[in-house]
Amino acid sequence: MSSQPVVNVCEKLGRLLLRSRSTIHGNKHAAFISGRKNYSSSRRIQLSQPVVEMDGDEMTRIIWAKIKERIIFPxxxxxxxxxxxxxxxxxxxxxxxxVHAAEAIRDCHVGIKCATITPDDDRVVEFGLSKQWPSPNGTIRNILGGTVFREPIICQSIPRLVPGWDNPIVIGRHAHGDLYRATDFVTMKTGVLELVFTPDGEGEEPVRMPVYKFKTPGGIGAAMYNTDESIIGFAHACFQYALMKGYPLYLSTKNVNLKNYDGRFKHLFKETYKQYQDEFQKRGLWYEHRLIDDMVAQCLKSTGGFVWACKNYDGDVQSDMVAQGFGSLGLMSSVLVCPDGKTMVTEAAHGTVTRHYREHLKGNSTSTNPIASIFAWTRGLNHRGLLDGNKEVQEFSRRMEKACIDCVNKGNMTKDLACLVHGRQSVKREHYLDTLDFLDAIIAEFSQQE
Structure with missing residues (x-):
């Protein structure tokens, strides 16, 4: 382990040295950039550096355009x-x-992404796709690296399924390897499944480890991996993010079963913590490892107010559980923080809202919650402002997020939130706004702040 001190992400993000160093893309991505758009006006807040915008699918794509038109670019x-x-x-x-979007993000350091479809077999048929393409989020994460942090957007008027959660629970997901890069197979024969590792060094013999003897025909197998480099980077991101939020940090694994695999996570986090322990203790914070089953139980009994570092699959599952516990996936922000400490990708944590999109195609009005997509824009623009030293756009982002929350707390909300307040069986049409009226209500709330 290196003994060199690690600079906190919060320090990195604030450095003026990070200002305006990204290059504008020329022909490098020309075949893939659908258009470079400048939304300029002398009355608007001026940003000197670009952001990468990634459009998406279905209802979120429709809402995305409306958010740009009404909420952001005016x-x-x-x-x-x-x-x-x-x-x-x-x-x-x-x-x-x-791939080209990810490379563009690497150059300009800010990506703002709309929700997208990861096609299953049915979607391949529906869209006439040539193959079942992988998750674009996964592709972007594998190119950029980093850790996904998901945090609830708390509105006091929205009842929580877990009423004791008074403070946010931030899920840090190690979005690398494990099940999401596993090699799996099906066999219809008897035989022996082995795990083989072949070292690169000359003359070194392969290491063979028996996994299972299939005594009857038919079975399944899988192998997965992770790297010290990625786990250490994950650990640094989690410790730094916890310090930035002022929360304690918990890591959950199942190291009693996966003694080597999960044990490696536990060991590397323990070693990395040595670089942060003094600062944690100075702020009255702490780091602790817990078994995943114990952590889930403790989480439900807690009042919130901590960062929870999860392995890839655990983070995928528990982030949805936490979102629902706080009220709704529509009230969950998602941020990919990359290892360089300055590159960030923001998006909504929910899907493409297929059911609403099909109603939209029929010409019917929908009441789709745009808040998480708005926060994708505000968090991305705030980060652009942080990198460039633009306080004005940071203040805009803060005020627009406050307008969204205040709007809901005053009773102006979409149907998904109204169902939480009044009950799905009792909600009436006067309890909620359609999507466009809700956007107008947010604008009105924002204008009243001026």
Missing amino acids: YVSVDTQYFDLSVTNRDVTKDQVV
Whole structure:
């Protein structure tokens, strides 16, 4: 382990040295950038550096356009590098549009992403796709690295399924390897399943480990991996994020069963903590490892107010559980924090709202919650402002987020939230607004702050 001190992400993000160093893309991504758009006006907040905008699918794509039109670009002038990540365009470009979007994010350090479809077998047929393309989020994460942090957007008027959760619970998901990069197979024969590791060094013999003897025909197997480099980077991100939020940090694994695999996570976190222990103790914070089953139980009994570091699959599952416990997936922000400490990708934590999209195609009005998508824009623009030292856009982002929350707390909300307040069986039409009226209510609330 290196003894060199690690600079906190919160320090890195605030450094003026990070200002305006990203390059504008020329021909490098020309075939994949659907358009470079400048939303300029002398009355708007001016941003000198671009952001990467990634469009998505179905109802969230419709709402995305309305958010830009009504919520963001009337107030902010920004150059966007636009990539169409709809499932049909990913098919046309053989998924290369996702790769080029990730490379553009690496250059300009800010990506703002709409929800997208990860196609299953039915979706392949529905859209006539040439193959079942992988998750664009997974592709972006594997190119950029980093940790996904999901945090609830708390509205006091929205009842919680877990009423004791008074403070946010931030899920830090190690979005690398494990089940999401596993190799699995099905066999219809008897035989022996082995795990073989072949060292690169000359003359070194392969290491063979028996896994299972299939005595009857038919079975399944899988192998997965992770790396010290990725786990250590995950640990640093979690410790730094916990310090930035002022929360204690918990890591959950199942090291009693996966003694080597999960044990490695526990060991590397323990070693990494040595670089942060003094600062944690100075702030009255702590780090602790817990078994995943114990952590879930403790989480439900807690009052919140901590960062929970999860392995890839655990983070995928528990982030949805936490979101629902706080009220709704529609009130959950998602941020990918990359290892360089300055690159960030923001998005909504929910899906593409297929059911509402089908109603929209019929010409029917929908009441779709846009808050998480608005927060994707505000968090991304706030990060752009942080990198560039633009206090004005940071203040805009804070005020727009406050307008969303205040709007809901005053009783102006979409149907999903009204169902939480009044009960699904008791909710009436006067209890909620359709999507466009809700956006107008947010704008009115924002204007009253001025």
